[in-house]
Amino acid sequence: MQNHTPDGPLERPQARRWLVTFFCALAAPVVLTGAVLWWERDRLPAPQLTPNLSFNEKMRWARGPLREGRCGTLVLGSSMALNNLDGDVLARKGYAPVLNLGAWGLGVVANRRLLDLVLEACRPKRIIMPVYYGDFGPLGANDFDAGKLRAYLGDRGASDLSFYLRGATLVDLRRDYRNLARYRRRGADDYTNLNFDGTGAALLACEGFQRDAGRWNGFASMPVAPSAQAMQALAQIAAVASRAGIPLTVMETPLRGAAREALGEGLAAWRAQVSDIAQAGGARFVPAPADLADESFADYAHLNACGAKAWAQAALPALEAR
Numbered sequence: 001m002q003n004h005t006p007d008g009p010l011e012r013p014q015a016r017r018w019l020v021t022f023f024c025a026l027a028a029p030v031v032l033t034g035a036v037l038w039w040e041r042d043r044l045p046a047p048q049l050t051p052n053l054s055f056n057e058k059m060r061w062a063r064g065p066l067r068e069g070r071c072g073t074l075v076l077g078s079s080m081a082l083n084n085l086d087g088d089v090l091a092r093k094g095y096a097p098v099l100n101l102g103a104w105g106l107g108v109v110a111n112r113r114l115l116d117l118v119l120e121a122c123r124p125k126r127i128i129m130p131v132y133y134g135d136f137g138p139l140g141a142n143d144f145d146a147g148k149l150r151a152y153l154g155d156r157g158a159s160d161l162s163f164y165l166r167g168a169t170l171v172d173l174r175r176d177y178r179n180l181a182r183y184r185r186r187g188a189d190d191y192t193n194l195n196f197d198g199t200g201a202a203l204l205a206c207e208g209f210q211r212d213a214g215r216w217n218g219f220a221s222m223p224v225a226p227s228a229q230a231m232q233a234l235a236q237i238a239a240v241a242s243r244a245g246i247p248l249t250v251m252e253t254p255l256r257g258a259a260r261e262a263l264g265e266g267l268a269a270w271r272a273q274v275s276d277i278a279q280a281g282g283a284r285f286v287p288a289p290a291d292l293a294d295e296s297f298a299d300y301a302h303l304n305a306c307g308a309k310a311w312a313q314a315a316l317p318a319l320e321a322r
Contacts, residue, residue, distance in 0.1 A: 045173070046160065047060075047160055048173075049144055049145070053183075054105075057196075058103045062099065062101060067121070067154075071124045075100040075127075075128045075129075075130070076127060080131060082200075082202050083204055084130055084311065085102075087199025090316075091199060093316055100199050107135040108129075108135050108136055111129070112233035112234075113146060115240060119240070123246075125247075126247045129248065131250060136226035136227060138229055188203060189205050191204070204298045204308075215300070216256075218301070220262065231277060234274065234277050238282060238283040248282075249318065250283055252271060252288040254288045254289055254290075255288065255300060275287070292310060
């Protein structure tokens with residue numbers, strides 16, 4: 001009679017069943033997560049390229065235009081570009097297609113890094129940079145992995161799902177999902193507007209917008225303190241554009257009259273330095289108009305849609321001179 005030991009033939013099928021059960025238990029959460037992500041793909045936030053939801057959403061929006069070469073007028077900047085420049089005004093004057101890559105907090109240093117990646121994918125006829133003094137801080141939290149972003153912007157076969165599975169945590173994904181849904185619902189009536197128009201701008205409503213009192217007088221806690229790193233980044237942007245033969249226009253965005261008065265000499269010194277750097281690099285600097293009334297603003301530095309239209313129209317002569 002055959003003797004069956006604990007590790008003999010009778011135990012092997014049971015061991016295999018345990019192994020199958022174990023690996024199925026490990027794979028089930030991954031499969032379930034992938035299925036949920038695929039099912040909800042049209043409502044999910046962009047992959048987490050950075051902690052900046054606005055930047056992530058803008059890069060997802062920009063994938064199509066960049067791949068198709070639709071970047072005749074490239075607009076770089078922070079929310080000063082996102083909220084303050086009416087791209088439709090430019091488009092109607094022959095500057096189409098307009099590609100506005102502005103995102104919250106995306107200062108000059110981050111835009112220096114972004115420009116290299118954009119020029120790998122697309123060659124604009126002109127570059128416009130709306131800036132204010134607050135854009136000239138250090139890189140901070142708006143740093144990004146250039147290799148990851150290059151793959152995201154340039155890989156035609158890559159889907160958002162593959163990037164979710166590479167780096168997103170469910171906690172972060174759930175947070176961004178809820179925030180984005182709220183921002184989309186509020187739309188142009190709130191500072192968090194991420195409903196991009198055809199040019200990539202997200203203008204703020206002229207009527208019914210609820211101004212925040214702290215932001216309205218935000219200049220009181222926002223001194224003019226540009227970093228040397230940011231000034232160097234601006235010089236590098238001008239140099240890159242010059243070498244590529246692309247006209248660059250640096251446009252100072254309007255501020256409320258109360259802000260201009262309070263910031264006084266510091267603002268004037270910053271303006272002079274930015275102008276000198278731009279012109280030394282072969283770029284054009286356009287100072288902000290000083291005649292926009294408070295009705296044109298959502299806070300001390302952000303324009304509403306009416307102000308954005310007025311500023312774009314006022315800037316056209318300077319742009320046409322390039």
